[in-house]
Amino acid sequence: MEDNNLDNRLLTVDDLHTSFFTPSGEVKAVNGVCYYVDRGEVVAVVGESGCGKSVTQLSVMKLVQSPPGKITKGHVWFEGRDLLTLKDKEMRQVRGAEISMVFQEPLTSLNPVLKVGTQISEVIMTHSRCSKKEAWEKGTHALEEVGIPDPARRMHNYPFEMSGGMRQRVMIAIAVACDSKLIIADEPTTALDVTTQAQVMELLMSLVQKRGISLIIVTHNLGLVTRYADRIYVMYAGKVVESGTARDIVTYPKHPYTVGLLQSVPKLDERKDTDLIPIQGAPPSLLDLPKTCSFLPRCPYANELCGKLCPPDLREVGDNGHFSACHLDIGEVEE
Amino acid sequence: MSNMINAGVSLLEVKGLKMYFPVRKGVPGKSEACVKAVDGISFNIPAGETFGLVGESGCGKTTVGKCVLRIIRPTDGTVLYNGTDITGMSDRRFSKFRRDLQLIFQDPYGSLDPRQSVSSILREALVSGNKKFSSVEIKERIAELLALVGLDPDIGGRFPHEMSGGQRQRLGIARALACEPKLIVCDEPVSALDVSIQAQIINLFKELQKKLGLTYLFIAHDLAVVRHIADKIGVMYLGHLVEMIDSEELFTNPVHPYTRALLSAVPITSYDVERVRQREVLQGEVPSPINAPSGCPFHPRCKYATGVCSEAVPELCDCGGGHFAACHHPLAGC
Numbered sequence: 001m002e003d004n005n006l007d008n009r010l011l012t013v014d015d016l017h018t019s020f021f022t023p024s025g026e027v028k029a030v031n032g033v034c035y036y037v038d039r040g041e042v043v044a045v046v047g048e049s050g051c052g053k054s055v056t057q058l059s060v061m062k063l064v065q066s067p068p069g070k071i072t073k074g075h076v077w078f079e080g081r082d083l084l085t086l087k088d089k090e091m092r093q094v095r096g097a098e099i100s101m102v103f104q105e106p107l108t109s110l111n112p113v114l115k116v117g118t119q120i121s122e123v124i125m126t127h128s129r130c131s132k133k134e135a136w137e138k139g140t141h142a143l144e145e146v147g148i149p150d151p152a153r154r155m156h157n158y159p160f161e162m163s164g165g166m167r168q169r170v171m172i173a174i175a176v177a178c179d180s181k182l183i184i185a186d187e188p189t190t191a192l193d194v195t196t197q198a199q200v201m202e203l204l205m206s207l208v209q210k211r212g213i214s215l216i217i218v219t220h221n222l223g224l225v226t227r228y229a230d231r232i233y234v235m236y237a238g239k240v241v242e243s244g245t246a247r248d249i250v251t252y253p254k255h256p257y258t259v260g261l262l263q264s265v266p267k268l269d270e271r272k273d274t275d276l277i278p279i280q281g282a283p284p285s286l287l288d289l290p291k292t293c294s295f296l297p298r299c300p301y302a303n304e305l306c307g308k309l310c311p312p313d314l315r316e317v318g319d320n321g322h323f324s325a326c327h328l329d330i331g332e333v334e335e
Numbered sequence: 336m337s338n339m340i341n342a343g344v345s346l347l348e349v350k351g352l353k354m355y356f357p358v359r360k361g362v363p364g365k366s367e368a369c370v371k372a373v374d375g376i377s378f379n380i381p382a383g384e385t386f387g388l389v390g391e392s393g394c395g396k397t398t399v400g401k402c403v404l405r406i407i408r409p410t411d412g413t414v415l416y417n418g419t420d421i422t423g424m425s426d427r428r429f430s431k432f433r434r435d436l437q438l439i440f441q442d443p444y445g446s447l448d449p450r451q452s453v454s455s456i457l458r459e460a461l462v463s464g465n466k467k468f469s470s471v472e473i474k475e476r477i478a479e480l481l482a483l484v485g486l487d488p489d490i491g492g493r494f495p496h497e498m499s500g501g502q503r504q505r506l507g508i509a510r511a512l513a514c515e516p517k518l519i520v521c522d523e524p525v526s527a528l529d530v531s532i533q534a535q536i537i538n539l540f541k542e543l544q545k546k547l548g549l550t551y552l553f554i555a556h557d558l559a560v561v562r563h564i565a566d567k568i569g570v571m572y573l574g575h576l577v578e579m580i581d582s583e584e585l586f587t588n589p590v591h592p593y594t595r596a597l598l599s600a601v602p603i604t605s606y607d608v609e610r611v612r613q614r615e616v617l618q619g620e621v622p623s624p625i626n627a628p629s630g631c632p633f634h635p636r637c638k639y640a641t642g643v644c645s646e647a648v649p650e651l652c653d654c655g656g657g658h659f660a661a662c663h664h665p666l667a668g669c
Binding site for chain 1: 391392499501529530531532533534535537538541556557558559560562563585586596597598599600601602603604605606607608609610614616617618620621
């Protein structure tokens with residue numbers, strides 16, 4: 001690892017491979033992903049649908065459905081332990097207590113026939129020895145902390161009685177109720193309206209800062225990432241293609257895919273008649289990935305050499321730990 | 336006939352549109368209250384331009400689109416297409432206009448028949464169009480349409496499930512274009528797509544507009560997308576149009592507090608701008624449209640609200656240069 005400050009390291013994912021074995025073949029959803037998260041850090045994983053960003057996080061939590069999914073290779077170091085070697089029972093102690101997850105769609109991740117309070121206190125009771133009553137009180141407190149008005153009454157609500165933003169707050173309350181060290185938020189605001197999205201993100205960030213929790217935001221929204229993340233990993237076809245600080249990635253992207261992604265987002269503060277530059281074509285099928293760079297068929301910068309070489313590895317392209325998996329140096333061509 | 340565009344008249348004019356849905360409770364179904372989905376909206380779209388309608392979910396933007404297309408009949412107000420009132424027209428007379436007004440849906444998965452092949456989907460739209468085609472002409476026309484939206488002509492035998500999201504949306508556009516429409520209502524046409532594909536489709540919309548002289552009513556929740564494609568933007572909140580502004584000015588000169596809050600909630604992908612930008616996080620949630628607040632619909636969440644805001648509904652006032660805002664205390668430009 002390039003960083004010497006290892007004491008501060010909370011999570012290290014090393015060469016993770018996750019595949020789904022389907023009738024039509026092996027789908028390599030995660031294909032050698034490495035990343036790390038420091039304590040108190042906000043890390044974003046960006047990519048389009050099907051790039052493996054969610055499966056990576058599910059693999060970290062060992063929540064990949066098996067069969068058809070299987071973690072075939074790699075290590076997930078969390079506070080000195082390799083989570084992938086843990087037994088199911090030990091893993092259950094980690095989930096919810098040390099690493100929690102906030103999912104995209106709160107309506108499907110909450111149980112519709114149980115009261116919100118029951119669901120929160122269930123998590124609390126699983127991870128700390130306390131009575132039902134104490135758990136309920138702690139739950140009420142957690143709801144209060146996420147800014148739900150009248151928490152004592154809301155504990156008795158069912159998920160359908162709440163609005164989308166409120167439900168997502170409940171999910172966050174569950175995530176922070178047990179003092180997790182790491183929260184993985186998988187598209188936490190995609191299902192929400194922009195103003196609610198801003199509310200929920202501000203809440204999440206304030207909790208993270210107040211308690212020194214580390215946060216992984218998985219999203220396709222580059223704006224969100226620009227606003228909140230410290231470091232960014234850009235994923236494409238099951239691999240990290242670029243990583244670095246938020247400033248470097250957004251301002252000085254080095255990988256053609258990141259460049260393309262940034263150019264294709266309509267910007268609010270830009271002149272209107274500047275045309276969007278889309279990335280041509282569509283992402284490759286994960287069933288049979290090209291032997292070369294997986295972005296090659298869509299890459300506007302590619303030359304003959306790219307077609308001959310093996311898939312590029314991440315290499316350092318700048319200070320502050322800026323890495324890019326590209327044979328070319330396109331930084332200067334930009335803008 | 337509607338083939339001619341009257342000069343000087345807006346292609347679409349919406350005047351005082353209201354759509355109330357009754358809420359029924361109990362078995363006899365007595366209506367007790369109503370959802371004021373759209374409450375008095377007026378705007379017009381000159382031919383060849385794009386009007387963007389933005390707002391959060393439940394603000395009534397889709398309902399406006401449906402009223403314009405006469406999928407539902409509005410409670411009150413008129414929709415003039417090319418100078419002709421289409422709201423009160425008989426279905427029979429309206430059928431001539433139907434082909435001029437087309438719709439593109441958000442969900443390209445749900446709006447295509449999974450059992451029909453691509454060419455059969457397009458053929459159906461062509462046959463129901465204005466012109467009579469021979470079978471050879473239909474084939475030619477299908478190839479033409481596919482080329483127009485950037486699809487491979489060999490795709491004709493495929494079924495929707497064999498296509499990617501972007502391809503499906505292109506097919507949805509081709510189907511809408513089959514009848515040679517003048518006005519297309521696009522209801523969240525890119526929100527289900529990934530960013531890189533979204534940009535392709537937005538560019539396609541712009542290109543088609545240039546090529547075919549189309550007029551769009553573009554409904555979306557993403558301000559950046561709407562700003563990119565629309566000439567003029569209407570911001571909706573709880574069934575009201577709160578601000579109508581030139582899209583170039585949207586970012587620099589919004590005067591309604593809601594528009595401002597909406598803009599500040601959208602993160603910008605420019606690190607140096609974004610990290611220092613002032614944010615206005617709105618408190619609370621959008622009230623229910625069943626018992627909407629009195630006066631200005633936005634006043635309970637507005638930090639500039641005063642006594643008058645809860646009493647009188649603000650009218651849309653001209654701020655100059657085609658910029659309208661419905662606010663008692665419009666903010667100065669920033």
